[in-house]
Amino acid sequence: MSQELDSEQVSYSRRILEALKIDPVLFSLLIILSTIGAVLLYSAGGSDTALMTRQAIRLSVAFVLLVVVANIPLRLLKKISIVAYLVGILLLLAVMFFGEIGKGAQRWLDLGFLRFQPSEILKLAVPLVVAAYLSNRILPVGWKDLIVSVVLVMIPVLLIARQPDLGTAILVGSAGFFVLFLAGVRWRIMLVIGVMLSAMAPILWKVALHDYQRARILTLLDPESDPLGSGYHIIQSKIAIGSGGVYGKGWLNGTQSQLDFIPERSTDFIFSVFGEEFGFLGSVLLIGLYLVIIYRGLYIAASSDDNFGRLLAGALSLTFFVYLFVNTGMVTGMLPVVGVPLPLISYGGTSMVTLMMGFGLIMSIRAAKRFWTR
Amino acid sequence: MSQRVQLKDDYLESRLIRRRLVLSAVFVLILIVTVLIRLYVLQINEYEHFTTLSESNRVRIKALPPTRGLIFDRNGVVMADNLPSYRLEIVHEQVDDIDLTLQRLSRYIEFSEQDLKRFKQASSRRRPFESIPLKLNLDDKEVARLAVNLHELDGVEINARLTRNYPQGEHAVHALGYVSRIDVKDLNEVDEVDYAGTSHIGKLGLEKYYESELHGSVGLQQVEVNARGRTLRVLSETPPVPGNNLYLTIDSNLQKAAEEAFADYTGSVVAIDPRNGEILALVSMPIFDPNLFVNGISYANYNALRDSPTRPLFNRALSGQYPPGSTTKPFYGLAGLETSTISAGKKVFCRGFYRLPNEERKYRDWKKEGHGHMDMDGAITQSCDIYFYDLAYNLGIDRMSEFMYQFGFGEKTKIDSTGERPGIMPSRDWKRKAQGMIWFPGETLITGIGQGAMLVTPLQLANSTAALSQKGARYKPHLVRAIESSQTDIIREMTPEIVGNYEMKREQNWQHIHDAMVNVVHGLRGTAQGIRRGLKYKVAGKTGTAQVFGIAQEEEYDEETVAEKLRDHALFISYAPAEDPHIAVAVIVENGGHGSSVAAPIARKVMDVFFQGAS
Secondary structure, three states, X not given: OHHHHXXXXXXXXXXXXXXXXXXXXXXXXXXXXXXXXXXXXXXXXXXXXXXXXXXXXXXXXXXXXXHHHHOOOHHHHHHHHHHHHHHHHHHHHHHHHHOEEEOOEEEEEEOOOOEEOOHHHXXXXXXXXXXXXXXXXXXXXXXXXXXXXXXXXXXXXXXXXXXXXHHHHHHHHHHHHHHHHHOXXXXXXXXXXXXXXXXXXXXXXXXXXXXXXXXXXXXXXXXXXXXXXXXXXXXXXXXXXXXXXXXXXXXXXXXXXXXXXXXXXXXXXXXXXXXXXXXXXXXXXXXHHHHHHHHHHHHHHHHOOOHHHHHHHHHHHHHHHHHHHHHHHHHOOOOOOOOOOOOOOOOOHHHHHHHHHHHHHHHHHHHHOOOOOO | OXXXXXXXXXXXXXXXXXXXXXXXXXXXXXXXXXXXXXXHHHHHHOHHHHHHHHHHOEEEEEEEOOOOOOEEOOOOXXXXXXXXXXXXXXXHHHOOOHHHHXXXXXXXOOOOHHHHHHHHHHHHHOOOOOEEEEEEEEOHHHHHHHHHHHHHOOXXXXXXXXXXXXXOOOOOHHHHOOEEEOOHHHHHHOOOOOOOOOOEEEOOHHHHHOHHHHHOEOEEEEEEXXXXXXXXXXXXXXXXXXXXXXXXXXXXXXXXXXXXHOOOOOEEEEEEEOOOOEEEEEEEEOOOOOHHHHOOOOHHHHHHHHHOOOOOOOOHHHHOOEOOXXXXXXXXXXXXXXXXXXXXXXXXXXXXXXXXXXXXXXXXXXXXXXXXXXXXXXXXXXXXXXXXXXHHXXXXXHHHHHHXXXXXXXXXXXXXXXXXXXXXXXXXXXXXXXXOOOOOHHHHHHHOOOOOOOEEOHHHHHHHHXXXXXXXXXXXXXXXXXXXXXXXXXXXXOOOOEEEEOOOOOHHHXXXXXXXXXXXXXXXXXXXXXXXXXXXXXOEEEEEEEOOOOXXXXXXXXXXXXXXXXXXXXXXXEEEOOOOOOEEEEEEEOXXXXXXXXHHHHHHHHHHHHHHHHO
C-alpha cells in the first residue's frame, strides 16, 4: 500500500519535471553539485555567509534560465543560432572599442543597467552556429565545410584572446572544435592541423601571447622562479591540496585556506580549498560527480535523433569537461594559470549563468526526442 | 536539392557521431584519471612533505625592496641619494586586534590621519604577512619609547630602511621632481610584484619619468617562521637589484646661480647646450624643498605651498605658458627673408602706429613717436613693432605658423620629464578647432609681435633659440646625460637626437638675423645694451615684453599705476659665444616689466657663471 503511494509520488514529480522539459537525472546532479559549491563557499569566504548568499541568489536565477532555455523548441534554437552568433560578434567588437578595462583587460560592456562580458554569449553561440551549419551538410565533414566552420570558430576566439582573456578563448575555441570533431573530421585532417599548430607554436608564443601569459607558462615549468607572482599561486595551492591528505582537514579547518595563503580562493582556486578540507577521497567523489554529469550529457547526445542535437549536446558536455580539466589541472600545477573557474562551484555569476543555459540546451535536445525510453 | 537528400545517409551519419561520442568519453576518462593520479601524488605520496610545509614550519617569502638609483649632476655632485631612517611597520598577521594595537601605539607616538589612511590603503593591497609602514622617519626619542614597549605590541616592528633624500634641498627641485609614498593609484600602474616592499615611487619630474630605471627590481627571501610569524631562519635569498644611477646634464652650480639671480621675482630660466640639446639649468621660481614630500607632507605645509600666490609647486619651465612678445621677432624676421617676402635692406617707415588697409583701428608701437625709417637690423635691435606688423601682413598667418613649427613652436619638445605643455602657435586651423571662429587679419599682426593667442613655455623658447643659433638644427632637449647600470659597470650615454633640421635657403639670411641679435646686446642702440659692460664674450640676444592684459585704444600703459600682478612679463632670449654658441638661455620674469632691465641681466649672470666654469 505504502509502496504504491511512494511510486505514485515519484511518478507525479517526474511528470512535473517532464512537463517542464527537465531531465530529472541531470537536474538532480546539478542541484547536488551547486549545493556542494555553496557549502564550500561558506568555508572559502572565511565562515561568512555573504559570499554564499550572493551565490545562492545567482544560482536561483541560473536555474530559472535553465528551465526557460530548456523550453525553447530545438527547431527554433537552430534558426536563431546565427542571430545569436552575429549579435555576439558585434558586441565583442563593441567591447574592443567602447569596453571597460578591468584588471588590465578589456572584457566588460557597460549597458548602463547591466555590465556583462559578451564573450560569454559566444560560449553558447559558437557551438550552436557550427552545429546548425554542419547538421545540414553531409558528414563526415569535407574540406569546404571544415574551412567555413574553422572561420566561424576562429573569428570570436581571436577577438576574445585579444582582450586578453585566454581562458574564455580556450573555452569558446574548444566548444567549436568539439562540434567539428564529433561531426567526423577525418583523422588525417586533424593530424595535418595538429602538425601545423605545433609548427606555429613558436610564432604564436612570440606574437599572440602577452608578457604575463608567457610568464605564467614559464612559471608552470619552474614555479620557484617567480615565487612572489604567479608562482606563488601554484606553490600555495599545491601546499594546500597536498596537506589535505587522504581524508582532508575537515570543513572550515583548512589552515592554508583559512589563513589566506591561497589567492583567489573563492574563485579560480576554490578547488585548493576543497582538496585541503576534504582530502583525496573528497576530491575523487567530487570529480566522480562531474564525470557522471559529463557522461549523462554525452548519453543524451548519443540518444538524440537528429544531427543538430547530437553535435550540440556532445560539444556542450565536452566543453563542461574542459572547464573541469583546465581548472583542476591549473590548481594542481599541471597546466598554466589561465582564468577558468571550477564549473558551478567557483564564486561568480557570469560563467554560472552560461553553464546553466548550456545545460538548458542539453535538456531541450532531450525533450525534442519523440520516443524517450527512460 | 533532391540529389543531396539522397546523398545524406542518416544511419551512417548517426553511427559516425556516436562513434566519436564514445571516443570522447574514453578521452574524458583518461584525462580525468590523469587528474586523479596527480591528486594521488600530491595528497598521498607527497603528503608528508606538504604537511610539513603547511603546518610545522611555514615557509614565507619576504620581499626585499631594492635601493633606489642615485642622481648626480653633470659634474658628479649628488642630487638625490638614500639615507637610513627608522620606520614603524606593522605585520597584520601577528596582530590580534588592529584597532587596539593602534590605540596603544598612539600612547607612545603621534601619527596623523594621513598616515592612518595610507596604512589602511596599503593593508588592503598587501598580503597579511608583509610589513606595512605606518609612520616613517621616526626620531630617536620615538624609537626609544617604542623599543621599550615593544613587548606589548605584537606585530609592531621598528625597521631601518633607506629613504630618499635630496641633499641639495630646494635647489633644482623642478628639474628633479620628487618621490613620495606609493598609493593605490600608483599600484595600479606598476607591476605589483616588483613593488612588493617598495614604499616610495617617483611622483613628478625625472623621478617619475625615469621610475623604471631608478627603481631596480625586488629581491626575495625564503624564510622559515614560527607559529607567531617571527622569522626563525633564512632559507634562501635572492638579493634585490638596485636601481640605475642617473647622470644629469644639469650643472648644479649653474642651476644655483640661476636660482639666485632671480632674487624675489617669479619666473623661469632654461639654459641649453645648443649643440646637443643638453639642459644645463632648468629653473622655475620660487622653489620648495622636495624632502617635505618624501615622508608625507603635513596638511599645513601642503596647504601653504598650494595656496601661496607665487605658486611654488607650479613648474613654470615646462608647464608655464607665456606670450613670447618681441622674442619672436628674430624668427619672423628670418621667415620674411627666407620666403623672400622682404629684403634685409628694405626700409619701412615707422610713425608709431600701423593701420590695415580699409580699417580704422590703430596698431601701436611701444614707442609712441615711432622709430622712423627701419631696416631689418634696426627693427630687431630697437624692437620696432610697426616693421613686424607690416612683415606679418605681407607674410600672412599660414606662412608664419608653417615657419614657426619648424623651430618647435606650438608643440612639446618631448623632454624626458613630466608635465610639459605644448604652448600655442596660432593658425587658421587652430582657431577653428579651439574657438570655432575664422581668422581675422588683425590677429596676424599681433601674432607678428608674439602677442595675441601665441604662447610658449620657457623650455620651448630656449630650445627654439638654440635651434636658431644652430641655423635650424633642433635637438630634443634632455636632462639625463648617462645612465649607469647598478649591475655591470656599463654606462649608457644618451645620444643627442635631432628632431628638426630646417635648412636655410640662403646662409646670408641667417647672418643678417644673427648680426642684428648681436647688435641687440653690443650695438649702441640695442635694447639689451645695458648688460654689455664688462662682457668678455659675444652674446646674441633679443628682449621681449609681453602684455599680460590688453590696453584699449588711445589709453596709456603706466607702470606706476598698474598693479604688480598685471604688469608685463619680461623676456630675454640669447646665445653665446655668438661666433660658436655653447649655451642658449631663455628667461621669463613674471610681471618683471621690461625684458631689457630685468630679464637680460639674469641671462648675463647665468652665462657669466657658465663661462667662468668653462675657463
